[in-house]
Amino acid sequence: MYELTGKALELQQQLTAFMEEHIYPNEHVFHEQVATASNRWAPPPILEELKLKARAQGLWNLFLPDSDHGAGLTNFEYAHLCEIMGRSPVAAEVFNCSAPDTGNMEVLARYGTPEQQDKWLKPLLNGEIRSCFSMTEPEVASSDATNIACEIRREGDEYVINGRKWWSSGAMTTTCKIAIVMGKTDPFAERHRQQSMILVPLDTPGVEIIRALNVFGYDHAPHGHAEIHYDNVRVPASNMLLGEGRGFEIAQGRLGPGRIHHCMRTIGVAERALQAMCERIHERVAFGKPLADFDSIRKDIARSRIEIEQTRLLTLKAARMMDTVGNKVARQEIAMIKAAAPSMALRVLDRAIQVHGAKGVSQDSFLAAAWAHQRTLRLADGPDEVHLDTIAKLELKNYSSKR
Structure with missing residues (x-):
């Protein structure tokens, strides 16, 4: 019941060999390069080198069930590969399989418009940029997502976003270019139809990275976790994902x-x-x-x-x-x-x-x-x-x- 066969088994063996040959021996190089970098939030050179090797071997976007963009594996098949990658904190990004990018790519692949996919999904699939997911807020108990208070207000052909988010993991890295922001578009709608998700480029005026957040003293550079203030941030109405109330x-x-x-x-x-x-x-x-x-x-x-x-x-x-x-x-x-x-x-x-x-x-x-x-x-x-x-x-x- 739990054995792999065919393509999934081949990928498992290939991935295991790659980890032994390239990932484990270079973990210390990764950490040394991050520690000594002039900008600790920039991806270290070894990461980019390993990404090129992984992609050349076809060990790329393994999480996507869509065979046009990923490996075409089931959840069951990919789970075995995910366990192997989980053995090293360096591995997931090398194979373009790291969170929150995996979830964000799935969202864009499943719910994005062709224009949204062309602008954001393609560079994410290519490993050219990274992304973050802005949901959790410091002022409310975000374990109950209906508490989320970040405002997303329609004004003509734009949406205006106001709110403070934190634990937007990945937002600190220099390659993070896009955030999926969850906020409230209609406070009077049915409880689970009040929230929406919208695409916000991080270089949009009004997006302010307040600080990096530490986890028991670890800042997890170059990935990092950010507190972000969205202050009258204006984005085109076409940046809405799926439609209002679909968050x-x-x-x-x-x-x-x-x-x-x-x-x-x-x-x-x-x-x-x-x-x-x-x-x-x-x-x-x-x-x-x-x-x-x-x-x-x-x-x-x-x-x-x-x-x-x-x-x-x-x-x-x-x-x-x-x-x-x-x-x-x-x-x-x-x-x-x-x-x-x-x-x-x-x-x-x-x-x-x-x-x-x-x-x-x-x-x-x-x-x-x-x-x-x-x-x-x-x-x-x-x-x-x-x-x-x-x-x-x-x-x-x-x-x-x-x-």
Whole structure:
């Protein structure tokens, strides 16, 4: 049920080889170039070099099910590749498969007009520019998207945008040229028809990048997370996506595949942490014996393997359901994996950090940065509490009709 065949299997083998030959050996080069750059928000040279190599090998836009633009893979097939890419923080962008660009490209491919696709989707597919997604706001509980207060007001042939957004991931990088902004077009409409999404070029007058936001002290350069003030920003009415009041509809189409991607990348991180833990305990001796001889550490390894396998199977089940019965029917499974995967990865990372001791919390190991990033995923694309509530409500529906 969970084996790959044909083209997907070939891509999996090719991707694994590329990671071994080009990604892992160059992670330190990437970080060194970012740290020593005159502009830390500019893509480092090694990134562009690796992108050229990946594209030359056909390892490009693998996430898109549209075979005209991507690899033509199902969610289930791409999930396996996503796990491999998730093992390195450098990898996804090398293959033009990094968030939020993947979600934004899917939105433009699915809902964009030919003109919008020509202007923004093509350069994104070519890896020439990057994009951000401006949804979360500092003044409201954005886990309930109906709270979003950013105003999108029609004035003749233009829309005027006013609001403050934050955690617009990717907006800090010098190659980020376009934002998809979610805001309120009609506060008096039905609750889920008040919001719309609109394309806003970041060089539009009135778009002000306030600051970069840190995650537990990490600024994630050159990608970064921005707080943005949209101050009387005017864009053509033709920049509206799908039509007024369609924001939630677009969001639902965007988030299903994105959550699969997040979860499989998370499993990749957990696998690498477990690998690091196993290698470490064979190298280190304490109290006269290898760490591998300590029962408590062996149990941590066993628990980690069990939890990774459980989460992978659940995520692949959700991906398979999305392919066969659709996102709506798979809604509970998608919510389950989004609640389960980041917490699982955090547990595995914490055990690996413990085994590595002081090194585990330093820059000499990938573990500390990985832990900080994984912790954000308990909030990104909806906090755990929202997903758990969805799971419970759907579960209870199975019993309400029997009473």
